[in-house]
Amino acid sequence: MRRVDSIQKRQKLPKCPICGAEAFVKKNIVDGFYMGWSAGCPRYRIADGIHGVNTLEEAKERGYTVHGAPSKEEAVKRWIIIAKMEEKKYDRRN
Numbered sequence: 001m002r003r004v005d006s007i008q009k010r011q012k013l014p015k016c017p018i019c020g021a022e023a024f025v026k027k028n029i030v031d032g033f034y035m036g037w038s039a040g041c042p043r044y045r046i047a048d049g050i051h052g053v054n055t056l057e058e059a060k061e062r063g064y065t066v067h068g069a070p071s072k073e074e075a076v077k078r079w080i081i082i083a084k085m086e087e088k089k090y091d092r093r094n
Helices: 006-010 056-061 072-093
Strands: 024-030 033-040 065-069
Touching: 024 072, 033 072, 065 072
Parallel strands: none
Antiparallel strands: 024 033, 033 065
């Protein structure tokens, strides 16, 4: 069983407002180099057919993950802001 991050125990991360997937938060280490923290939708990919992001420009404008945050808390904070903004947009569309 995977270890659950302590921040996820303390604070429930909002689900992806588009697909409903449980959000993730993780420390990024690539080839031994620390690359910051990430948080967001685990299903999100450019042109995935779910999130409506088809180009790199759109992904920069409204991505459904946070990358390179300096701390776990900052990654979670940024994800919460993105999720709430997108949830409001999605509610207005429906």
